[in-house]
Amino acid sequence: MNKRTLLSTLIASTLLAASSLAMAADKEIAVIVKTTNSDFWQNVKKGSNDAAGKSKGFTATFQGAASDTDLAGQVALVENAVNRKVAGIVLAPSDPDALIPAMKKAWEAKIPVVLIDSAASDAGKAYYQSFLATDNKVAGEMSAKTLIDKIGTTGKIAIMSYTAGSGSEIGRVGGFTDYIKKHSKLQIVGPFYSNSQMGTALNQTTDVLAANPDLKGIFGANEPTAIGMGRALAQAGKAGKVVAIGFDGNSDLQGFVKDGTIEAIAVQSAYEMGNLGVKTVVELVQGKKVPAFRDTGVLMVNKKNIDTPAAKNVLY
Structure with missing residues (x-):
């Protein structure tokens, strides 16, 4: 060669x-x-x-x-x-x-x-x-129903939201708001948008609590917003006095549920x-057909069920 x-x-x-x-x-x-x-x-x-x-x-x-x-x-x-x-x-x-x-x-x-x-x-x-x-609309409705079950159908509540116009926010906060309007006479303050910044949510919630001493309930619509909301409630001495519903399930939010700062959290997987x-x-x-939509589910987690296998499967 x-x-x-x-x-x-x-x-x-x-x-x-x-x-x-x-x-x-x-x-x-x-x-x-x-x-x-x-x-x-x-x-x-x-x-x-x-x-x-x-x-x-x-x-x-x-x-x-x-x-x-x-x-x-x-x-x-x-x-x-x-x-x-x-x-x-x-x-x-x-x-x-x-x-x-x-x-x-x-x-x-x-x-x-x-x-x-x-x-x-x-x-x-x-x-x-x-x-x-x-299904964020359903999750929002579940959160609203949980709040009504706890505080009744009259009084004042606040919505602490995150990014205006995002797909999940539209469904989640829209579902919550529509359910409140349809099934109660609760007066809604907000929504306030944190842009998913915990510090912003904390400051906004602090301001809302100060401006509305008669507030009966509050909804924090995603993880950083709900954490900021929970911290503001604790700092203002309103933990357990203003009924709070959060969203998502990290360790901070689990702690708030366990100590009563937050009544319940809607947890996605x-x-x-x-x-x-x-x-x-x-x-x-691989060329396979897939469904156009798959629902990954949501679970309302509270103090009673937080240690169950179902809750542990979605908490993080």
Whole structure:
């Protein structure tokens, strides 16, 4: 074999080996959430990693914007995933419209998109294949019913919300408000928007309590908002005196339920959103049909049931 033939053979062997390695490399599923700065989203990460670990040939990466309101940052994360030619995207959009152009780019690149937690508006329906979430309207109604059962149908309540216009907020706070209006004569103060910042929620709740000494009830509509609400109630000496309903189930909120600061928390399965989100992308990559919507459920957790297996399955 002459040197030229030997060189050609070596080059061909190297290219074949590189090609084999590329084919063997695990396919990336990009999990892109609203922000990584809460236990809720970290539980989504745990679920997605566990699903990827059980799905041969796939890995999951996890990213979030700087905050719930950093729409440009989240758009950039999706566009970067498309440019990396990922196998699929699991996305929790912070806004029902702002992410649609980026989702369209994924669709044009034949990259499947599965939404979790919050939906896109109707204009984006063509660009994602499945939506996994709590039925936020039902969860809001459950929270309102729990509050009415405790305080009755007259008096004044406040709504401490998070990001105005996000899909989950529209359903959750809308369901809560509609149920209150339909089934009681309770006067509603707010909603106030914390943009999912615990400190903002604490300050807002402190102001609401000071301005409304006759407040009978209060609803904190997501994890950081409910934590801020609980801390404000404790600092104002109103824990257990103003009936509070929270949302989500991290250790802070569990503590508030156990000590009576918060009457009950509506807990979503964040783990299931991440786990089922990745599994659904894998199914799509494999050419399988998937449901357009999957309800990941919600459980009202209070002092009586917080130590039950059902509650432990969703608390984090």
